[in-house]
Amino acid sequence: MVKNIGCRITRAAIGATMVGLALASAHAYAGQDFSQTLLKGLLVGGARHGVIYLEPNLKPALFQNAKVEKQRWAVWEAFFDRAMRDYPSDLSERVAKFGNLPGSPYRGTVYPQSDLAYVASAVDIRVGGRFAIRTPAGQGMATIRGFQIHFDDVHNWRQLYAIAKPDSGFTVPDTDLLVAAPSIPCSGRCPNSIVSPSAALLSRIQTVVRQGAKVPSHENKIEEIIALAGHFTRRDRSQYVVYARFGPTDPDNLKGHWRTVVLDTDLSIIATLGENEYSHIMPRSVGDVNGDGLDEIWADLVGYEGSNTGLLYWRPRERSFDVIATTYFGL
DSSP: EEETTTOOOOOHSSOOOOHHHOOOOOOOOOOOOHHHHHTTEEEEEEETEEEEEEEOOOOGGTTTOOSHHHHHHHHHHHHHHBTTTTSSSSSSHHHHHHHHHOOSSSSEEEEETOHHHHHHHHHHSSSEEEEEEEEEEEEEEEEEEEEEEETTTTTEEEEEEOOOOOOOOOOOOEEEEEESSSOOOTTTTTOBBBOOOOOHHHHHHHHHHHTTTOOGGGGGGGEEEEEEEOSOOOOOOOOEEEEESSOOOTTOOOOOOOEEEEOOSSSOOEEEEEEESSSSSEEEEOSSSSSOOOOOEEEEEEESSSEEEEEEEEEEETEEEEEEEEEOOOO
């Protein structure tokens, strides 16, 4: 899912839903270079036990009359209602009909009566299609083998996945964030980077992050900090993406104050990616996906009732960051 967020990411942008997947098609936009078009066309997903789960788009024609978000939601709901044949709307009816279905190794439970022929006709990728898969550990090719619909009664959640298997010689580690496209530029294995600043530099960074933070004065102590070096808006010198959680807060419910910022080489703030909103933006690694020399930020997007993951990237013409996110899983 792609969202145009300026320099700030809201809960609506981070709480990625299946609605936005239809908007992340790989159509070229006037005035955009190839690297930006590639990012907007990426599929997102994860992997478990060597199986890749991608979140495909529905065909654009299905959204021809959907002009606002509510209408796009309705398109997805209509898709699931048709694809999940005889899906009982009541939980007790589902238990009576299916019993205790085994959960998926990735997320939710696989619906056993999906109309897979209809699913294949409604999505914009095909069985047998080959995709370049970029994970935090490297890159390789995989082939689409089929589709599954997963559901979760607790979260009232339904999700469509394209199931892909790695081609020979490509080992996919378990991950909650990977990206895919027909072609992704890569030289070598393309592993992501996790480089933290020195202790002395980190101390200076903490001072900068505290300045201007929307935190009560008695809570401006940083209880947790994640800082990674990379090249986010410039290629010639190191910059930093920094997440800071202020205390006192309960680290398990994540309802406290926080901010995530991108700092330039001189530690001036380039952008505030998020602050005190629902989903904490917690960078996990950085890596250049589209070959433009700038690193994308691979992040956990964590709330106290659920989470997802995302890829944050710089839009040079707009002077802003966007996020491509997996579907939110939670309440």
